[in-house]
Amino acid sequence: MTPNSDIPPSEINTWCDWAPFDGSDADTLLGTLDSAFLFAYALAMFASGFIAERINLRYFLSLGMLLSGVFCYLFGVARTYNIHDFTYLMFVQASAGIFQTTGWPGVVTVVGNWFGKSKRGLIYGLWNSHTSIGNILGSLIAGEYVETDWSLSFIIPAFIIGAFGFVIFLFLVVRPTDVGCLPPDNGNQRLTRPYRVLENRVANVETPSGDSSDTDDTEILIGEQEVQRRISERSYLLTRDRQQEPEKAIGFMGACRIPGVVEFSLCLFFSKLVSYTFLYWLPLYVKNSTAMGAMLSADFSTLFDVGGIVGAILAGVVSDYTGMSATTCVSMLFLASPMMFVYLKLGSYSFAVNMILLMIVGVLVNGPYALITTAVSAELGTHSSLGGNSKALATVTAIIDGTGSIGAAVGPLLAGYLKNYGWQSVFYMLMISDALALILLLRLVQQELTQWKHRRQVRRE
Structure with missing residues (x-):
């Protein structure tokens, strides 16, 4: 199809000739599709x-991935079968958004079941890098086919997620007890206590001469075998007890009453607002503020996600070391606002400066967002107020990430409106959102600092 004469020459390479996106309201329609998915x-x-919390997560995750692939495929075949109905595209986008929600609470729960609390921040930080890697790969796949056959930008990812959904169905083990292993948080205690008791018992065995003496190497080996037998027996009993007395899943209001859930949820609303506004609008901003073309701007914007990988791991490591997740988030949020201002003023100075500043902003913006949606959610989902009930992790994760996702939907919409007043207005909105996210965690920071001072005082005594 020949482009309209109304299209500026500078936009010929990115102009769309696919109805209903071939008119002057194309940006509005595309924004509506984005909003349908996000909301x-x-x-x-x-x-x-x-x-x-109420069904087998293996079925839940695999079915969610398969259906996500189906609706991603259905969007792509709109080009193949010449489907131009905007209602159809809206329905497919909204359905894809619904089924993609199965991933986050389910997988956070599975990772929490297997790794427990030891080095939780680091483990979740490494795991959370998949979001940034996925964004990068998605951008590259879409960019590869966008000018030749854009349907493949949807069909290929659809087959990828569908294939891995089938792999999840075949091989995922939801919790260690399903295969006779001990839960990670109880492993050290259950290994150490039987061994000490057994060691004390065999250390006073009478020798054939009637004298009491220390056991020899053979008797120690027998003791270790007995320890392993007892571990296996306890693991079996633990699994049996869980099957006979299933834990009751927590409700929505019960999850909201867990200390910290409301604060972190509202904080994530603003943190995710900032992150997703960058995700959706950064390529256009780079294109408008530099001499880069549309495709190069899209590739360049992935540096924000590269910084996000580093930020997620860094936030997790600091949180593990200090034991203060709220303080870690506030520290990064405090630095994020001035760095966004610096990027706004100096980002167009040179290619190298833009690249460095963009990665730093990615570290500071995505670090708190990644920590809250993973390690913090897992920590609150296994809070001591639950009395050991593990059937709250997915619910807590969903509340926190669901609240944050509302912010992710609102942010790009606000940016689209404020862009008409200049990019400076968009960045000011992002900096204000960042400051609000920081303020919402100040009470938790005060509590963490008080606990830290108390621990230091106890150590000195």
Whole structure:
């Protein structure tokens, strides 16, 4: 199809000739599709966490991935079968958003089941890098086919997620006790205590001459075998008890009453607002503020996600070392606002400066967002106030991420409106959102600092 004469020459390479996106309202229609996906995702997330606590997560995750692939495929075949109905595209986008909510609460729960609390921040930080890697790969796959056959930008990812959904169905083990292993948080205690008791018993065995003496190497080996037998027996009993007396899943209001859930949820609303506004609008900003073309701007913007990988790991490591997750988030949020201002003023100075500043902003913006949606959610989902009940992790994760996803839907919409007043207005909105996210955690920071001072005082005594 020949481009309209109304299209500026500078936009010929990025102009769309596919109805209904070939008119002057193309940006509005595309923004509506984005909003349909994001709002459907945000609202469905709350229900997703509720369901995840009550069914087998292997089925839940694999079915969610397969259906996500189906609706991604259905969007792509709109080009193949010449489907131009905007209602159809809206329905497919919203459905994709709904089924993609199965991933986050389900997988956070599975990772929490297997790794427990030891080095939780680092483990979740490494795991969370998949979001940034996925963004990068998605951008590269879409960019590869966008000018030749854009349907493949959806069809290929659809087959990828569908294939891995089948792998999850075949091989995922939801919790260690399903295969006779001990839960990670109880492993050290259950290994150490039987061994000490057994060691004391065999250390006073009478020798054939009637004298009491220390046991020899053979008797120690027998003791270790007995320890392993007892471990296996306890693991079996633990699994049996869980099957006979299933834990009751926590409700929505019960999860909200866990200390810290409301604060971190509202903080994530603003943190995710900032992160997703960068995700959706950064390529256009780079294109408008530099001499880069549309495709190069899209590739260049992935540096923000590269910084996000580093930020997620860094936030997790600092949180593990200090034991103060709220303080870690506030520290990064405190630095993020001035760095966004610096990027706004100096980002167009040179290619190298833009690249460095963009990665730093990615570290500071995505670090708190990644920590809250993973390690913090897992920590609150296994809070001491639950009395050991592990059937709250998915619900808590869904509440926190669902609230954050509403912010992710609102941010790009606000940016689209404020862009008409200049990019400076968009960045000021992001800096204000960042400051609000920081303020919402100040009470928790005060509590963490008080506890830290108390621990130091106890150590000195």
